[in-house]
Amino acid sequence: MNRRRFAARVKLPTFSARTIAVGYGVVSLLVLAMFAGPLWYAWHTNIEQVRTELLRSDTQRLENLFTRSGEAALANAIDSQVVGTNDGVRKIMLLTSPDGKRIAGNLPAWPQGLPDRDGLCSSTIHVDGSARRIEAMRVTLPGGYRLLVASNLNRFDELERLFVYGLLACALTVLVGAVLGGVLIRRALLERVQGISQTTAAIIEGKLSRRLAEPHDGDELRLLTHTVNRMLDQIEQLVTGVQDVSNAIAHDLRTPLSELRARLEEVAITRPDLDETYAEIDAAIGDIDRVMSIFQALLRLAEIDSGSRRTGFVEVDLARLGDDVAEFYLPVAELKEIALTFEAGAGLNVVGDPVLIAQALSNLVENALKYAPEGGAITVTARREGERLALSVADNGPGIAEDERPKVVERFYRVDGSRGTPGVGLGLSVVSAVARLHGGTLTLAENAPGLRATLVLPVHAMAAHGTVEMDGRPPAV
Amino acid sequence: MKLLLVEDNERVARFVCKGLSEAGHTVDHADNGRDGMFHAVSEPYDAIVMDRMLPGGIDGLAIIEALRQQGNRVPILVLSALDGVDDRILGLKRGGDDYLVKPFAFGELLARLDALLRRSHSHTLETTLALGDLSVDLLAHKVTRAGTSIALQPREFKLLEYLLRHANQIVTRTMLLENVWDYHFDPQTNVIDVHISKLRQKIDAPFTTQLLRTVRNAGYMLTDRQ
Numbered sequence: 001m002n003r004r005r006f007a008a009r010v011k012l013p014t015f016s017a018r019t020i021a022v023g024y025g026v027v028s029l030l031v032l033a034m035f036a037g038p039l040w041y042a043w044h045t046n047i048e049q050v051r052t053e054l055l056r057s058d059t060q061r062l063e064n065l066f067t068r069s070g071e072a073a074l075a076n077a078i079d080s081q082v083v084g085t086n087d088g089v090r091k092i093m094l095l096t097s098p099d100g101k102r103i104a105g106n107l108p109a110w111p112q113g114l115p116d117r118d119g120l121c122s123s124t125i126h127v128d129g130s131a132r133r134i135e136a137m138r139v140t141l142p143g144g145y146r147l148l149v150a151s152n153l154n155r156f157d158e159l160e161r162l163f164v165y166g167l168l169a170c171a172l173t174v175l176v177g178a179v180l181g182g183v184l185i186r187r188a189l190l191e192r193v194q195g196i197s198q199t200t201a202a203i204i205e206g207k208l209s210r211r212l213a214e215p216h217d218g219d220e221l222r223l224l225t226h227t228v229n230r231m232l233d234q235i236e237q238l239v240t241g242v243q244d245v246s247n248a249i250a251h252d253l254r255t256p257l258s259e260l261r262a263r264l265e266e267v268a269i270t271r272p273d274l275d276e277t278y279a280e281i282d283a284a285i286g287d288i289d290r291v292m293s294i295f296q297a298l299l300r301l302a303e304i305d306s307g308s309r310r311t312g313f314v315e316v317d318l319a320r321l322g323d324d325v326a327e328f329y330l331p332v333a334e335l336k337e338i339a340l341t342f343e344a345g346a347g348l349n350v351v352g353d354p355v356l357i358a359q360a361l362s363n364l365v366e367n368a369l370k371y372a373p374e375g376g377a378i379t380v381t382a383r384r385e386g387e388r389l390a391l392s393v394a395d396n397g398p399g400i401a402e403d404e405r406p407k408v409v410e411r412f413y414r415v416d417g418s419r420g421t422p423g424v425g426l427g428l429s430v431v432s433a434v435a436r437l438h439g440g441t442l443t444l445a446e447n448a449p450g451l452r453a454t455l456v457l458p459v460h461a462m463a464a465h466g467t468v469e470m471d472g473r474p475p476a477v
Numbered sequence: 478m479k480l481l482l483v484e485d486n487e488r489v490a491r492f493v494c495k496g497l498s499e500a501g502h503t504v505d506h507a508d509n510g511r512d513g514m515f516h517a518v519s520e521p522y523d524a525i526v527m528d529r530m531l532p533g534g535i536d537g538l539a540i541i542e543a544l545r546q547q548g549n550r551v552p553i554l555v556l557s558a559l560d561g562v563d564d565r566i567l568g569l570k571r572g573g574d575d576y577l578v579k580p581f582a583f584g585e586l587l588a589r590l591d592a593l594l595r596r597s598h599s600h601t602l603e604t605t606l607a608l609g610d611l612s613v614d615l616l617a618h619k620v621t622r623a624g625t626s627i628a629l630q631p632r633e634f635k636l637l638e639y640l641l642r643h644a645n646q647i648v649t650r651t652m653l654l655e656n657v658w659d660y661h662f663d664p665q666t667n668v669i670d671v672h673i674s675k676l677r678q679k680i681d682a683p684f685t686t687q688l689l690r691t692v693r694n695a696g697y698m699l700t701d702r703q
Contacts, residue, residue: 282694285582288580292580293663296560296663299560299561300560300662303561303562303563308561308563309562309563312562312563312566324658327632328632328658328660328668329666329668331668331671331672331674331675332666332667332668332671335671355562355660355661355662358660358662359660359661359662362660362662362664366664366665366666369666370666427665
């Protein structure tokens with residue numbers, strides 16, 4: 001494997017964390033704008049309405065006064081209201097005579113720039129050389145008097161300024177909060193991602209046994225890390241499996257192949273008589289068949305492990321399947337004077353691959369037949385335990401030592417002393433792979449004396465696959 | 478019988494052609510998909526041995542599918558290096574009659590081919606099968622030999638029925654495993670041999686002539702010929 005290339009420092013995905021921080025700020029500002037916008041609008045229109053109304057009512061009042069009591073009373077009223085107040089800062093009033101002369105009010109003369117008609121208008125006038133924006137109401141009174149009532153808009157500027165400053169201060173606070181929050185979120189995320197990334201980088205460099213730290217509190221990342229860890233378990237097991245297989249192939253395939261080579265070479269060199277040559281050829285074919293059967297078992301294992309068989313799952317009656325397998329091997333057992341019995345409980349339907357389950361059970365029975373002593377007993381049982389079905393094969397042979405049990409399910413592993421017996425050492429690996437395919441397990445236990453091998457399958461293999469219960473590790477023993 | 482072999486590997490083809498000719502068949506050989514297709518549609522064959530992966534732009538399964546679409550019912554034995562159970566199922570679903578994985582023993586090929594040829598010639602639904610003085614009533618599940626009734630277990634009965642349907646023909650252990658037990662794996666023990674010897678105990682042992690014979694390096698044959 002090109003380790004150097006993978007060893008290059010893995011670049012952390014800072015982009016998405018930064019995006020989160022920026023997005024957090026933008027969203028905060030948007031929320032603020034959504035609040036302030038309508039507030040600003042309501043405030044503004046409301047003030048305008050109140051102002052206009054005041055203008056109208058003031059004008060109306062003065063007009064009435066003029067109609068009731070005449071010019072002098074109006075002039076008095078005006079002067080009492082505006083003369084002495086700060087020169088047109090808030091309210092502006094002016095009454096002129098029919099010839100245009102000022103009678104009362106706080107303007108020296110009729111201002112320039114006002115339209116020459118009665119009614120409401122907005123304009124800018126100049127008083128004492130300074131510009132004032134006003135909203136004015138002009139009324140022509142009977143006899144040619146003209147009345148101007150106006151409010152100074154400039155005095156609202158201060159309020160508006162305050163409002164805007166307030167908003168800006170708010171926005172700034174929110175922005176600072178958002179940036180801070182974003183930075184914190186980003187740092188928290190980066191910390192978690194960095195941990196995952198560093199562990200992953202170590203795994204890429206070949207430290208396959210490393211695992212992600214799983215947080216104890218049940219947050220979202222826990223689910224992810226748990227799933228990733230399970231995936232890593234599976235990968236590690238597969239990689240180890242491949243290494244084991246390479247070693248095993250080196251040994252178990254090399255042996256028949258070197259025998260074959262020696263056999264053929266010997267025939268080629270010594271040129272024996274025809275009968276012997278034919279015998280050697282037959283033996284060579286036997287060698288090839290041995291190699292082929294190892295290949296076939298390996299390919300079958302690979303096929304099972306790939307999970308592609310899951311598409312062909314159907315309802316399988318384990319009582320029937322177990323009975324068939326037991327019946328299939330019964331004559332062999334009888335020949336060895338072994339009592340082979342099958343016991344089935346009720347409710348033994350499972351969703352799975354009948355061909356593979358039959359093969360797995362056959363492998364277990366063949367194993368038991370291989371090791372059970374003459375006159376011994378093998379018991380095959382199928383029973384339901386809640387949502388799981390257990391197919392077990394118990395013999396009273398020598399059993400397997402506890403520390404050897406995890407190893408026997410490994411590919412090509414053979415218990416010492418069994419090298420002489422037929423078989424390629426893949427039987428239990430196949431059973432274990434079948435169990436995994438169905439989301440179940442293979443357990444090997446003491447039968448005192450002998451071995452009890454149990455294939456546990458969930459009733460609904462498809463549903464069970466992928467839950468936390470399913471364990472990708474070698475079967476627990 | 479007139480057979481067609483479609484196989485691109487020259488050595489395998491030569492070996493199979495020679496073997497089939499020695500077994501008394503006439504064999505045409507095509508070494509690519511195009512020629513194979515041409516032969517298969519233009520001449521009547523009793524059976525076709527078809528490699529799955531072929532050069533010539535058209536593979537074995539495609540040829541089989543095309544033949545079946547034309548209503549051609551010729552028995553076809555598919556040869557393949559693909560050993561997955563799904564590969565086997567696909568091969569049969571596309572119209573193959575049997576599936577043999579490479580590398581194969583020639584005896585296995587010949588036995589399976591004979592079984593296919595026999596199947597295509599006996600379409601009648603028999604209720605009794607007989608060979609020599611052995612007769613089996615398929616409806617009543619009764620076995621008699623020379624007037625003596627023989628009690629068989631259900632699976633033994635099925636085994637005998639299969640052997641009788643392929644009487645005078647070699648049947649291999651794999652054929653028995655697949656057809657009598659419907660198992661598609663190789664038992665590591667000689668379990669088939671034990672079943673056969675048990676059956677032999679019942680149908681042959683008490684009698685003078687042996688019907689169920691072992692054919693060395695191949696399998697078994699139920700025959701009354703000498």
